[in-house]
Amino acid sequence: MNLIALFNKNKERSISGRYVTLVEIEPLLNKLNSNNELKVIGKSVLDKPIYSYQIGTGKTKIFLWSQMHGNESTTTKALFDFLNYLKSDETLANHLLTNFTFLCIPMLNPDGAALYTRSNANDVDLNRDSQVLTQPESKFLRATFDAFKPHFCFNLHDQRTIFGVADTGKPATLSFLAPSFNENRDVNESRIKSIDLIAAINEKLQSYLPNQIGRFDDSFNINCIGDTFQYLGVPTLLFEAGHFQDDYQREETRKFVFMALMSSFSVLYENVIVVNGIGKYLNIPQNKVVFYDFIYKNIKISYDGIEKITNFAAQYKEELIDNEVCFNAYFSQIGNLEHYYGHFEYDAKGASYKDDLDNIPKLNQKANFYLGNNLKFVNGMIKT
Numbered sequence: 001m002n003l004i005a006l007f008n009k010n011k012e013r014s015i016s017g018r019y020v021t022l023v024e025i026e027p028l029l030n031k032l033n034s035n036n037e038l039k040v041i042g043k044s045v046l047d048k049p050i051y052s053y054q055i056g057t058g059k060t061k062i063f064l065w066s067q068m069h070g071n072e073s074t075t076t077k078a079l080f081d082f083l084n085y086l087k088s089d090e091t092l093a094n095h096l097l098t099n100f101t102f103l104c105i106p107m108l109n110p111d112g113a114a115l116y117t118r119s120n121a122n123d124v125d126l127n128r129d130s131q132v133l134t135q136p137e138s139k140f141l142r143a144t145f146d147a148f149k150p151h152f153c154f155n156l157h158d159q160r161t162i163f164g165v166a167d168t169g170k171p172a173t174l175s176f177l178a179p180s181f182n183e184n185r186d187v188n189e190s191r192i193k194s195i196d197l198i199a200a201i202n203e204k205l206q207s208y209l210p211n212q213i214g215r216f217d218d219s220f221n222i223n224c225i226g227d228t229f230q231y232l233g234v235p236t237l238l239f240e241a242g243h244f245q246d247d248y249q250r251e252e253t254r255k256f257v258f259m260a261l262m263s264s265f266s267v268l269y270e271n272v273i274v275v276n277g278i279g280k281y282l283n284i285p286q287n288k289v290v291f292y293d294f295i296y297k298n299i300k301i302s303y304d305g306i307e308k309i310t311n312f313a314a315q316y317k318e319e320l321i322d323n324e325v326c327f328n329a330y331f332s333q334i335g336n337l338e339h340y341y342g343h344f345e346y347d348a349k350g351a352s353y354k355d356d357l358d359n360i361p362k363l364n365q366k367a368n369f370y371l372g373n374n375l376k377f378v379n380g381m382i383k384t
Contacts, residue, residue, distance in 0.1 A: 010085040037054050048111060053105075058098055059101075060268065062151070064154040068108045069119075076156075100269075128223045153226070156239045157239060159172065162289050164289075164290040165214045169290075172214035172243070173242050176214075180220040209259075217286065241254070294342050294346075300352045312334040313342065346382070355368065
């Protein structure tokens, strides 16, 4: 199975980039709705429809949801790519549809998606609302789970660019987690199914994404939806779509999420899951906060007439301006950056720092500055 070719053939090209809203996906859902697969399961705080899409007739029930956090759209794009594949009438697609029943919520948080915020319109993180269920979106997710009674759950998210694969210097482009079901992080029958499946997915993807797959922290929090569903005895997998080199729009990462979904279900269909894969799962390096978007090394700065050589880092803030996500770089760390990496790094070799303010970088200052006599940086990058 050539996963790259399958992705290129089934990629939903009408959606791209980071800002994916209900306006973009509603036409796609209607186009896919050839046999009454589409339902409105509820309304958001701001009265926007929350859709579910169910396809397949198989005994094994798969429940997937995306954009629980409104600004995490990569897995939503990949989910539509996967749905296109299921509609492709290819042999494996037909086998999947006869062996599985897929129930998807492509956008749980349409209000947050429109505002490009993590939280919903009431400023509540839905992934901390799985027990109290104070928000309508949380209630509809739980009601759908209870009614569908899935055999596997896929909790689809994005993670920030700060995460790397342990200390390898590689970004964590994909990360997975088999959530804990208790404080002790024990392994029971439900969790081992998640662990074994993630171990198998990792083995399939390493040839496409070597050394850029991480394992997410498994600290238990019953208020998180994945931990709750695992606690309730349903094997749950957390997908975290992260950074790939120079891919701030997450189009390459989207491809790898599609590959991970395809690998998941082909492994389940072919029944080639790694048995007792806990060792292989634990050998997936853990995520670690080791990255900045920009690191600048060996910069000469004058403090009250005293010159010193230092380093500083900048990080993008994703800001929604006129319905477009803008990546604006701000200084985020000054001083010792040992053991950190930059997605973009520049060694100034002692060149002097200047800016249009007071020639001293400050935290949360926009990353516009000069090095030496003629090298200009605008929004973190060298101005050519």
